Amino acid sequence: MTLEKNQSSIRRSTESYENKMKAQQFNTEEEFQSLHESLQEEALREFEKSYVTHEKSQDEYLHQLEKDLKEKRGELWKICEDSSLKKCEDLLKKLKCDVDQALKENKYHVTGGFDAFLKDKDNIIRVYNEQTDKGIKAQEFLKKLSDYLEGIENTIPKTVQAAKKRKQLKRGDSRDCDQLSDYVQDYQLPAGRFDRLLIQLFGYVGHGKSSFVNSCVYTLSNGKFQDLAGEGISNGGKTMERRAYELTSTISIVDNRGFAMLGDAEAWEIYAQLCNFAPFNEKVEWNKSFQVRNDGLIRKMKENKTPDLIVPAFVCSSEHNLSDAESSSIKMFLRKAHQLTGIQPFVVLTKDRKDSGLRTKFAQMGIENVCPIENYIISDHFSDRHKHLNFLNFLKDILQAVNFHLHESVNFETQRYEWMSFLMQMANNI
Ligand SMILES: Nc1nc2c(ncn2[C@@H]2O[C@H](COP(=O)(O)OP(=O)(O)O)[C@@H](O)[C@H]2O)c(=O)[nH]1
Ligand SMILES: [Mg+2]
Incomplete structure (x- = not known):
């Protein structure tokens, strides 16, 4: 009987941890980890309060609860990662598509094109940052987007210079x-x-x-x-x-x-x-x-x-x-x-x-x-x-x-x- 009571407290604590984690929107790995740590602490404390003495010690139960929470954390992390990856990839693709189109139309590699590019670049970064719910991969994909834009930015002055030389x-x-x-x-x-x-x-x-x-x-x-x-x-x-x-x-x-x-x-x-x-x-x-x-x-x-x-x-x-x-x-x-x-x-x-x-x-x-x-x-x-x-x-x-x-x-x-x-x-x- 005491065993069942303790087991059911463990289940309740794990469920409560899961529900609270799921209710939260994370934008960085740090946010995720910090909430995990505080909810884990809370779950352990709650269990301590509801523990009913029996032959299996409280420490053993706490150890089991910690193990269950770690497993849950892994599952939740995977879900967050997959959904963020998809959102960020879709957004990046859409934003790159506009730049690729402008490149195809030769909008940037012409005289005055550098300023046009810088304007578009600011705009793209702003749109990216304004998009909410990007999840834990947001920073990583912001870096990818910035690297991509920087790559183009570096080529423009060279091409425009070469075009001027051509004319000479x-x-x-x-x-x-x-x-x-x-x-x-x-x-x-x-x-x-x-x-x-x-x-x-x-x-x-x-x-x-x-x-x-x-x-x-x-x-x-x-x-x-x-x-x-x-x-x-x-x-x-x-x-x-x-x-x-x-x-x-x-x-x-x-x-x-x-x-x-x-x-x-x-x-x-x-x-x-x-x-x-x-x-x-x-x-x-x-x-x-x-x-x-x-x-x-x-x-x-x-x-x-x-x-x-x-x-x-x-x-x-x-x-x-x-x-x-x-x-x-x-x-x-x-x-x-x-x-x-x-x-x-x-x-x-x-x-x-x-x-x-x-x-x-x-x-x-x-x-x-x-x-x-x-x-x-x-x-x-x-x-x-x-x-x-x-x-x-x-x-x-x-x-x-x-x-x-x-x-x-x-x-x-x-x-x-x-x-x-x-x-x-x-x-x-x-
Ligand atoms: N005199 C002379 N011989 C050439 C010239 N171009 C190629 N050859 C010779 O023609 C032969 C075939 O040349 P190659 O470049 O291998 O032809 P490919 O089969 O079209 O690649 C070689 O023996 C070359 O030395 C050329 O402009 N002048
Ligand atoms: Mg040949």
């Missing part, structure tokens, strides 16, 4: 290696909208894509010439993978497997690369089943990654003889690449030969950016001012085309669905 590039500078190199090195994309700027190369096997990668890296590095991309049959074989090589912290150039002919399968694969749907550092397969293509698209669609801004660049040897049939399929292909990326493809004519008819052929296709160059190659890589200028001017022209493209306000989400539907439809017909 004068006409004569296209003959000045240092000016051009600074211009390329300092180039920044508006933060938040894109991850990197990628120059995506494609073209026939052996036309100089890997040598072009080596040449661009060499020109910007001021170091020794290196065969990074694997020119010709060095490195044990022809390029089979799509691989990005960093030129600056913003710009990378992407080497590719070359094709023997430009059929639908090859075109599909390159369109997928240009639309942010193809993987890096994997063997490029031209011929794939519908299922494999489809699965790849769906896998990429599920990734929630900041997109790369991709510029198409067709590499073609000046020595190549383009048949009429080839010309017409390349023309259609380049037009589609333009439509998909919003940027007219650049054509790099390697193994420069003054008498090559290709300059005219590409001009007749309506291509404005035809760049005849002589690559630095393993057997001939003496640094040459004229060659350096050619690569630097190519990069400068790319950046200017990108600047123009950035004026358009493109919604990446809408674009992604359009790309996906185009690629699926095309995959159906190969």
Whole structure:
């Protein structure tokens, strides 16, 4: 009988502890812990008063009660934590969404944008603080929000500065290696909208894509010439993978497997690369089943990654003889690449030969950016001012085309669905 009485006092004390804890809204871990301690103290005292003497000592009961309260504390803590986590995550997502939209619309990385950002930042922090019932994770998520905003705040002056520098590039500078190199090195994309700027190369096997990668890296590095991309049959074989090589912290150039002919399968694969749907550092397969293509698209669609801004660049040897049939399929292909990326493809004519008819052929296709160059190659890589200028001017022209493209306000989400539907439809017909 006394045992039951004592047990029921323990139950009552635990229930009373639980009810009082549940009735309270906590905003910090300290608040939670402090109430727990005072209610635990209260429960122990109450039990002491109601204890009825029997063979099990009061201390043993107190010890049991303490153990029960500790367990209850754990359960209640978990409930508070889960509900606070959900509330804070939802709120953070909503607040970030507004900033991301402003970044996409390029509201901050322009002259005067810094002040606009600071105003929005104050507003966001105020909205966050005003939201009640955020629970015990409120401080932790406030720190996350502040770090996120601070990250953006740090990039704005740099981008605006670089934009001003961009405007300072004068006409004569296209003959000045240092000016051009600074211009390329300092180039920044508006933060938040894109991850990197990628120059995506494609073209026939052996036309100089890997040598072009080596040449661009060499020109910007001021170091020794290196065969990074694997020119010709060095490195044990022809390029089979799509691989990005960093030129600056913003710009990378992407080497590719070359094709023997430009059929639908090859075109599909390159369109997928240009639309942010193809993987890096994997063997490029031209011929794939519908299922494999489809699965790849769906896998990429599920990734929630900041997109790369991709510029198409067709590499073609000046020595190549383009048949009429080839010309017409390349023309259609380049037009589609333009439509998909919003940027007219650049054509790099390697193994420069003054008498090559290709300059005219590409001009007749309506291509404005035809760049005849002589690559630095393993057997001939003496640094040459004229060659350096050619690569630097190519990069400068790319950046200017990108600047123009950035004026358009493109919604990446809408674009992604359009790309996906185009690629699926095309995959159906190969
Ligand atoms: N003379 C000359 N040879 C080049 C040029 N570009 C590439 N090559 C040579 O062409 C071959 C194929 O070049 P590579 O860059 O591997 O072509 P890829 O298959 O398109 O990557 C190599 O032997 C290079 O040395 C160039 O501009 N001039
Ligand atoms: Mg190659």
